[in-house]
Amino acid sequence: MASFLYSSSLYAVQVACDALRGGACDTAIAGGVDIILTPSVTIGFCQAGMLSPEGQSKGFDASADGYSRSEDVGTVLLKPLKRAIAELQNLRSNKGAVILAKTRKEFVNLLQRNSNRENVDTLIEGKAPEGNVIMRLVFVFSGMGTQWWGMARELMNTQPLFKKVIQRIDNYLGQIGGRWSLIQMLTEETDKNRISNDTEMSQVCICSVQIVLVELYKHYGVIPSAIIGHSVGEVAAAYAVRLLSMKNAVKVIYKRGHLFRKKVGLVQWLLEFNPRCIDVAAINSPTQIVLSRKTELIN
Structure with missing residues (x-):
C-alpha cells in the first residue's frame, strides 16, 4: 500500500499493522511519498513567510525561523515481532x-x-x-535559483581558504570590467533582493561559491569520481575538471550574467505584448524561469 503526505504515511503503517494482527496477511509493506511537482505551493508558503530563509527546519529551537520543504520516499516491510526475530537469526550479516x-x-x-x-x-x-568499501562521490553543480542573501557568509567567516579564493575571483572580476565587489556581496550586502534580481550578480555569486567549494573540498581530501553541471553550474563543472582555468571560468560566467541582464527588458516586453511567442523551458525556482523560443524572437 502507498500513502502520501506526512501523517497519512503513519496511517498506512497503522492499516498494515491492523492487517497483521487480524491475520489478513503475514507480511505487509507500507510506504509514504512526498513529491513537489509544481512551484505553486512553495510560492504560497514563501509569500506567507512560512519557509526558513536558511533552508533548514529547526523544530522546537529558539532559532527556528520557518521550515524547509523536501521530497522523500520511504517504505517499510512489516512482520509480527516473533517471526521477524526468528527470521533475522537465520540471516548472515x-x-x-x-x-x-x-x-x-x-x-x-x-x-x-x-x-x-x-x-x-x-x-x-x-x-x-567486508573491510574497505569503495565509495563513489559525485559533485552536482546547480543552476539559477539557488542564490540567496547571506549565502556563504558563514564560510567567509570561518574558512580562511574559502575567503582567500573568493578574493582571488573578486580580483579577476575587477580586471574584466566588474563594477561591484564579490567580497562585499558575500559579507556586507544588506539589500536582500539585490542578489536575486540582478542576473549578473546572482550568476557570478553562484558559480564563484561552487568553484571555491571545489578548492575547499580538495583541501580536505574530498575528490569526486564524477561531475554534473546544469546551466550556471556547467561553468563551475568545467572548472572542476580543468577544462577552464579559474580566470576563464570567471570571465565566462560574468559575460553570461551580463548578457542575461541586457535581455530582461526584452523578455518582459514579449511576455506583456506577445506571450505566445515564447515557451517555458524550465522552472529553476519559484522566482527563476528559463524561457525558450526561436533565436530571431529572442535576439
Whole structure:
C-alpha cells in the first residue's frame, strides 16, 4: 500500500499493522511519498513567510525561523515481532537479495515462496564485501535559483581558504570590467533582493561559491569520481575538471550574467505584448524561469 503526505504515511503503517494482527496477511509493506511537482505551493508558503530563509527546519529551537520543504520516499516491510526475530537469526550479516519479477502479483508470489524457503529461480543473492568499501562521490553543480542573501557568509567567516579564493575571483572580476565587489556581496550586502534580481550578480555569486567549494573540498581530501553541471553550474563543472582555468571560468560566467541582464527588458516586453511567442523551458525556482523560443524572437 502507498500513502502520501506526512501523517497519512503513519496511517498506512497503522492499516498494515491492523492487517497483521487480524491475520489478513503475514507480511505487509507500507510506504509514504512526498513529491513537489509544481512551484505553486512553495510560492504560497514563501509569500506567507512560512519557509526558513536558511533552508533548514529547526523544530522546537529558539532559532527556528520557518521550515524547509523536501521530497522523500520511504517504505517499510512489516512482520509480527516473533517471526521477524526468528527470521533475522537465520540471516548472515551483510547479506542481500534481489527478486526479479515482471508484475506485482508475481513479485508477491515469489516473495512469499522465498519466505517459506522454497527455491526461487529469479532470486539473486549476494554478500557485501567486508573491510574497505569503495565509495563513489559525485559533485552536482546547480543552476539559477539557488542564490540567496547571506549565502556563504558563514564560510567567509570561518574558512580562511574559502575567503582567500573568493578574493582571488573578486580580483579577476575587477580586471574584466566588474563594477561591484564579490567580497562585499558575500559579507556586507544588506539589500536582500539585490542578489536575486540582478542576473549578473546572482550568476557570478553562484558559480564563484561552487568553484571555491571545489578548492575547499580538495583541501580536505574530498575528490569526486564524477561531475554534473546544469546551466550556471556547467561553468563551475568545467572548472572542476580543468577544462577552464579559474580566470576563464570567471570571465565566462560574468559575460553570461551580463548578457542575461541586457535581455530582461526584452523578455518582459514579449511576455506583456506577445506571450505566445515564447515557451517555458524550465522552472529553476519559484522566482527563476528559463524561457525558450526561436533565436530571431529572442535576439
